[in-house]
Amino acid sequence: MRGPIEPFKIKMVERVRILDQEQRTEAIKNAGYNTFLLRSEDVYIDLLTDSGTSAMSDDQWAGMMLGDEAYAGSRNFYNLEKSIQEVLGYKYVVPTHQGRGAEHIISRVLIKPEKNIVPRNMYFTTSKAHVELLGGEMPDVVIDEAHEPENEYPFKGNTDLDKLERVIIEKGAEKIAYVNVEMNVNMAGGQPVSMENLRKVRELCNSYDLKVVFDATRSSENAYFIKEREEGYSDRDIREILNEMMSYSDACIYSAKKDCLVNIGGFLAANDKEIYEKARNLVVVYEGLHTYGGMAGRDMEALSRGLREGTDARYLDYRTKQVRYLGEMLMEYKIPIVKPIGGHGVFLNALKFFPHIPREQWPSQTLAAAIYEGSAVRTMERGAVSRGRDHKTGENIFPNLELVRVTIPRRVYTNTQMEYVAESIKEVYENRDRITGLKMVYEPRDLRFFMARFEKVA
Ligand SMILES: Cc1ncc(COP(=O)(O)O)c(C=O)c1O
Incomplete structure (x- = not known):
């Protein structure tokens, strides 16, 4: 047995589809390479956030x-x-x-x-x-x-x-x-x-x-x-x-x-x-x-x-172990992640993933978009785009942590789906040298990461 044991059984399911490669390329381009702007129906596994995405009992x-x-x-x-x-x-x-x-x-x-x-x-x-x-x-x-x-x-x-x-x-x-x-x-x-x-x-x-x-x-x-x-x-x-x-x-x-x-x-x-x-x-x-x-x-x-x-120790044990299950698979594939593996998701270190992409070309944004394009798995940028500008100087702030958050909704996805996610990220990692950065073409004043739009750098 590899994955953690679920302390529940499934009573109802929601059907999902996987767009083909061409459709995914089109969808992420139309979304301005911002995973927040994708339509949920175009996503196979949605790891954008753990917020409001739990399965209720x-x-x-x-x-x-x-x-x-x-x-x-x-x-x-x-x-x-x-x-x-x-x-x-x-x-x-x-x-x-x-x-x-x-x-x-x-x-x-x-x-x-x-x-x-x-x-x-x-x-x-x-x-x-x-x-x-x-x-x-x-x-x-x-x-x-x-x-x-x-x-x-x-x-x-x-x-x-x-x-x-x-x-x-x-x-x-x-x-x-x-x-x-x-x-x-x-x-x-x-x-x-x-x-x-x-x-x-x-x-x-x-x-x-x-x-x-x-x-x-x-x-x-x-x-x-x-x-x-x-x-x-x-x-x-x-x-x-x-x-x-x-x-x-x-x-x-x-x-x-x-x-x-x-x-x-x-x-x-x-x-x-x-x-x-x-x-x-x-x-x-x-x-x-x-x-x-x-x-x-x-x-x-x-x-x-x-x-x-949510305070049941058996549930919390499963929850934490499912996140670790994904993180440990990624570590086996030598993919750079934040350690120790955290509570609500696995965080990819985009600076190590894409050392060839300058910070001004938004490596985490690029990585989240590439993962979607490759597999219809949706993740989220958590780096300089999220950090925003210094309100006094107007300059971009580039934090030490330039990450992609692979967030696991609670009680929603199976361990097999976690394996699909790990394989998908591995594929992007193996092809990382071919991936180029992004430029921001629309920037809202507040909380820009939600609605900013990007284009591929030529
Ligand atoms: C640590 C933390 N505080 C506050 C919030 C805001 O909560 P909400 O999205 O419910 O408005 C969030 C949401 O992601 C959060 O992660």
Whole structure:
């Protein structure tokens, strides 16, 4: 037996097709070599994202039928509130339509013109955009190891406490809106944060009287890594670990579209009553009443059940092993990937994959487009196109990590499909010398990676 054992069986399938080579070449050209602009029906295996792409369980679908679509006080909201209180340990819950709704609210609650610095363990695209739209800055305080694709440090998502303290001292503690810590850091390759590091961030912030806000989007997968790798946690239940993790924060934002196994949803949760009350006031302006926040009752029910299911250790074991299964096949083929293999996907190192393509010709964008053209597998650029320009100088920023994210939706694809993906990427790797770069011909101002268009360099 090679692949991990699935702790479920399949009850319903969705048929998919594979376009032939000529059709794929046409499709990616029409999409401006941007995989976000492909039509989903032209994709065979969709590894663009793990966000909102999970397969729900029969229990979640059953819950959908129990949606209480009252405008106010839906019973599904109270179920959701209870799940969050039990699984994560927060006192207060404000639902939002998805993660960026919660990012918007927390930014508006805590960022002021004179208090607008948000240090974070590596940026995330939408989180940074909300801070910058309010005139703020997001200095990177992740440890250096996170920027080194080959470095096998087990907790590459950790905050560098010296870097954080330097930012606090240089900018002035009174300028820090809050310290933001992301779990299983997405842009670093799905790399976890250790419990010890969370505890120390809290201690440091206490000494400067600063608020700590988590981006707990992938906290269940992070908790699994703590159980697997951190001394003293191997016998602890995932929910116990999550409760301890969250106890080191004042609030969190959460995109439920990942670890909660639903297709839409999010929330802000807090222990700090003042944050909660301000957030509850704002949510009615931007998202919906404080007992639905942009979600239908049925969606809150599926989320409430999914949050619990997603903390089952047997499920998390399968989930992590399927991602590793793909990563280990790629390593066998000598394909350069980020190590250790992360929680939600395998990240290809485009700088090593295509050493002949200059950074100004977008190697990660080129690689994602080439993988689609070769096999109808859709992946995503996570490098300089995602990073964007320096808002002050207008120059492109070229981060150390120039990656392609091969993200695995939860409970959706079989291990055989993972083998197809590995073979497809291998084929591109074997023909890499023949592949040329791209030039950007359309560039949106904000979050340009979603809609930018490219042409092949002659
Ligand atoms: C770490 C992280 N934070 C926030 C978000 C934003 O959440 P959403 O896409 O639900 O708006 C995402 C989405 O990918 C994410 O990965």
